[in-house]
Amino acid sequence: MRLLIVEDEKRLAVSLARGLTAEGFAVDVVHDGLEGLYRAREGVHDLVVLDIMLPGMNGYRVCAELRAAGHEVPILMLTAKDGEYDEAEGLDTGADDYLTKPFSYVVLVARVRALLRRRGGTASPVLTVGTLRVETAARRVHRGEDEVTLTTKEFAVLEQLALRAGEVVSKADILEHVWDFAYDGDPNIVEVYISTLRRKLGAASIRTVRGAGYRLEAL
Numbered sequence: 332m333r334l335l336i337v338e339d340e341k342r343l344a345v346s347l348a349r350g351l352t353a354e355g356f357a358v359d360v361v362h363d364g365l366e367g368l369y370r371a372r373e374g375v376h377d378l379v380v381l382d383i384m385l386p387g388m389n390g391y392r393v394c395a396e397l398r399a400a401g402h403e404v405p406i407l408m409l410t411a412k413d414g415e416y417d418e419a420e421g422l423d424t425g426a427d428d429y430l431t432k433p434f435s436y437v438v439l440v441a442r443v444r445a446l447l448r449r450r451g452g453t454a455s456p457v458l459t460v461g462t463l464r465v466e467t468a469a470r471r472v473h474r475g476e477d478e479v480t481l482t483t484k485e486f487a488v489l490e491q492l493a494l495r496a497g498e499v500v501s502k503a504d505i506l507e508h509v510w511d512f513a514y515d516g517d518p519n520i521v522e523v524y525i526s527t528l529r530r531k532l533g534a535a536s537i538r539t540v541r542g543a544g545y546r547l548e549a550l
Contacts, residue, residue: 332447332490333357333508335376337367337393338409339385347380350436351443355470355487357509364388371397375507376404378446380439381426383410391424398425405446409434458493461549463532465493472532479531484509488524492537492547501544 334351338344339362348358359376361367365387371379379397383390394406408426427449428442444467458465464473470486472479481489487509492500502521510520525545529537538546 332377332487333359333375334378334380334443335367335370336360336380337362337364337371337385337390338380338382339363340382347436347439351440353483354440355483355490356443357487357507362386364390364393368393368396371402371404372400374402374404377450377508378405378407378443380407380409380443383408394426395424405450407439407442407446458490458496460493460496460547463493463536463547463550465490474532481528481531485524485527485531488521489528489532489547492545496547496549499540499544499546504544 332355334356336344336347336351336358338347338360341362344360344362348360351358359370361370362385364385367379367381367385368388370376371393381390381393385393388396390408390410394408397404397406405428406426407428407430409430409432411432427446430439430442448467458467462475466472467490472481472486472489488505491505491508502518505521506518525537525539533550536548536550538548540546
């Protein structure tokens with residue numbers, strides 16, 4: 332999953348990005364409202380973490396403009412303000428959730444995962460594809476009764492395939508959601524991770540659709 336953090340406190344933004352990256356997310360960071368609106372309008376992010384007090388354009392306006400343009404990306408608002416009126420204003424402009432600084436990082440991650448599950452239309456954090464079970468919240472994978480140990484990036488790639496099981500997922504889609512926009516390395520890195528997943532899950536579990544991408548199939 333690819334997240335966008337719009338936060339002008341650079342130390343906080345970097346800290347959040349590092350933590351969420353360690354959780355398996357691809358994370359983009361910008362530090363002002365106008366840039367945040369521009370990035371969010373691209374439509375490549377699965378969730379936006381949005382500060383309210385921003386230079387250029389405040390978070391309320393960013394959120395309102397996104398909703399007015401028809402963007403339904405989940406938005407988690409962060410603010411140093413407190414009080415029920417501030418929270419109400421944030422939610423009224425279209426935010427999906429709200430956290431007041433200082434906040435617990437554990438709570439933030441839980442809120443992010445809950446919003447992503449809600450967007451996916453399922454209350455369950457478990458994706459099942461044949462004998463494969465992917466627990467997105469616990470970040471555990473089982474093939475039948477056996478647990479399969481994956482690295483953070485391996486899990487993120489598998490999660491993208493599992494979310495669209497039976498469909499073809501392009502290399503570009505995987506890069507877009509597992510690596511951030513600043514990644515300028517070899518796009519064939521995706522093939523490396525696919526090869527590793529096949530070795531761990533079974534070669535027949537991930538099919539290559541020549542010229543199109545990869546498909547996770549039930550076994």
